[in-house]
Amino acid sequence: MSEPSRVLPTRGGDHLLRRATADDLDAILQLLADDPISASRGDRARAEDRPAYERAFEAIDRDLAQQLLVAVDEEGVVVGTMQLTLIPGLARQGATRLQIEAVRVRADRRSHGIGAAMMRWAVASAREQGAALVQLTSDSARVDAHRFYERLGFTGSHVGFKLRL
Amino acid sequence: MSEPSRVLPTRGGDHLLRRATADDLDAILQLLADDPISASRGDRARAEDRPAYERAFEAIDRDLAQQLLVAVDEEGVVVGTMQLTLIPGLARQGATRLQIEAVRVRADRRSHGIGAAMMRWAVASAREQGAALVQLTSDSARVDAHRFYERLGFTGSHVGFKLRL
Numbered sequence: 001m002s003e004p005s006r007v008l009p010t011r012g013g014d015h016l017l018r019r020a021t022a023d024d025l026d027a028i029l030q031l032l033a034d035d036p037i038s039a040s041r042g043d044r045a046r047a048e049d050r051p052a053y054e055r056a057f058e059a060i061d062r063d064l065a066q067q068l069l070v071a072v073d074e075e076g077v078v079v080g081t082m083q084l085t086l087i088p089g090l091a092r093q094g095a096t097r098l099q100i101e102a103v104r105v106r107a108d109r110r111s112h113g114i115g116a117a118m119m120r121w122a123v124a125s126a127r128e129q130g131a132a133l134v135q136l137t138s139d140s141a142r143v144d145a146h147r148f149y150e151r152l153g154f155t156g157s158h159v160g161f162k163l164r165l
Numbered sequence: 166m167s168e169p170s171r172v173l174p175t176r177g178g179d180h181l182l183r184r185a186t187a188d189d190l191d192a193i194l195q196l197l198a199d200d201p202i203s204a205s206r207g208d209r210a211r212a213e214d215r216p217a218y219e220r221a222f223e224a225i226d227r228d229l230a231q232q233l234l235v236a237v238d239e240e241g242v243v244v245g246t247m248q249l250t251l252i253p254g255l256a257r258q259g260a261t262r263l264q265i266e267a268v269r270v271r272a273d274r275r276s277h278g279i280g281a282a283m284m285r286w287a288v289a290s291a292r293e294q295g296a297a298l299v300q301l302t303s304d305s306a307r308v309d310a311h312r313f314y315e316r317l318g319f320t321g322s323h324v325g326f327k328l329r330l
Contacts, residue, residue, distance in 0.1 A: 032256060042258045049258050056259030063253060065230055085252050088228060091197060091267045093207045093214050094221030099264075102256045127330050134330065137302060137323035149326045158302035160323025161314045165292050165299065 004124035012112030013074050017121055020068040020081065025057055027078035028070065031104040037139055038104075071118055073109075080105040080114050084122055086129060095132035098122065103136070119152050169289035177277030178239050182286055185233040185246065190222055192243035193235065196269040202304055203269075236283055238274075245270040245279050249287055251294060260297035263287065268301070284317050 008015040020028060026045070032038045033045035042049075060066045060083065071080035082103040088096050100122055105115045126134045137160030138145045146156060173180040185193060191210070197203045198210035207214075225231045225248065236245035247268040253261050265287055270280045291299045302325030303310045311321060 028255060038256060041256070043256060052259040053255055054259075056253055056255050056261070059253035059261070060255070063230060065228060066253065068255070083254060085250075087250055087264075087266070088221055088224035088231065089248060089266055090193060090218055090221050090225070090233070091203060091206070091208060094217040094219075096221070096224070099252075101252070101254055123328065123330070132330055134328040135302070135326065137300070137325045139323055146324055146326075152328070154326035154328045156324040156326050158304055158325025158327060159311055159321040160302050160325040161300065161311075161319035161321050162323060163288065163299040163317070163319045165288070165297055 003128060004121055006121070008071060008114070008117035008121060010113040010117050012109060012114060015071045015073055015079065015114060015117065017069055017071050017118065020057075020070045022054075022057060022061075024070050024078055025053060028068075028081045028104075029053060031078070031081055031106060032102070034107055035104055037141065069118075071105075071114055078106075079109045080118055082118055082122065084125070086131065092132055096130060097133045097135055098126035098129065098131040100134065100136040115148065116152065119149075123152070168293060169286055171286070173236060173279070173282035173286060175278040175282050177274060177279060180236045180238055180244065180279060180282065182234055182236050182283060185222075185235045187219075187222060187226075189235050189243055190218060193233075193246045193269075194218060196243070196246055196271060197267070199272055200269060202306065234283075236270075236279055243271075244274045245283055247283055247287065249290070251296065257297055261295060262298045262300055263291035263294070263296040265299065265301040280313065281317065284314075288317070 006017040008017055029045040032043040060068045065086045067084040069082055070078045073079050083101045085099040087099055123134055171182040173182055194210040197208040225233045230251045232249040234247055235243045238244050248266045250264040251261060252264055288299050
């Protein structure tokens, strides 16, 4: 199986999709903090929270089922991120699922097709890995995001339940 | 950290929650097939599908982030199942999520509190493992299940998007 190309041609120029390294952490945290819903959940890129983020980064990085990715522009600036998780399962005739979490594109780079190119890459990658399903949840308040996912072929067929501990 | 007790007291007697083994596969497949929504997605416990289910079981079993569990009654009969996945992440200040998939209770054993006891165990286990969030998606058609999750404290705050490949 050949991996789908990690060069994402977009209306804002070519972008490279690559695995995030510890050096990308601040840029990713800024993407989270710039999102009002994430900020309301406590993601504000505060210095005092950095140790918790570093521990989380290490846990993601050492887990073979996880891929934390960044999209960088031609200058190497991080403009997008997403996390992919491969989940084997019995349901749907033993289907492996690719789950997408924490999709973010820098506010001043939106509407250039970067997010769509990232998502299409994720779907192509899921196919390459033999997954039968790609899934994600999106906060009910993110109405624009819902249209975006529907344009990409996703169906909002489920209710996403969360319980904070 | 001590693991929450795997003995689930229910109105239908004590049940034991344990990791599924290959010997439980047929019973789990029967639980899937007995569910009309699962059956409509192709889970019909057919002999010709067994190799795919066996491969999926092995993939789940060797992935340390996965726990495929069965609830068995005092006679050792499998009456429920669920799959738990631990997903590290950066969002929500580096929160680890516990994701619950494929919750099923045998039709003739419902309304005995078995499913609720399984879910409460999953939530307690999430806490023990330091997770900050428990999440699951439920087909929009499963209106009774939604009420069940809400009674357990879950909030249907998200839309669950799926894309079949």
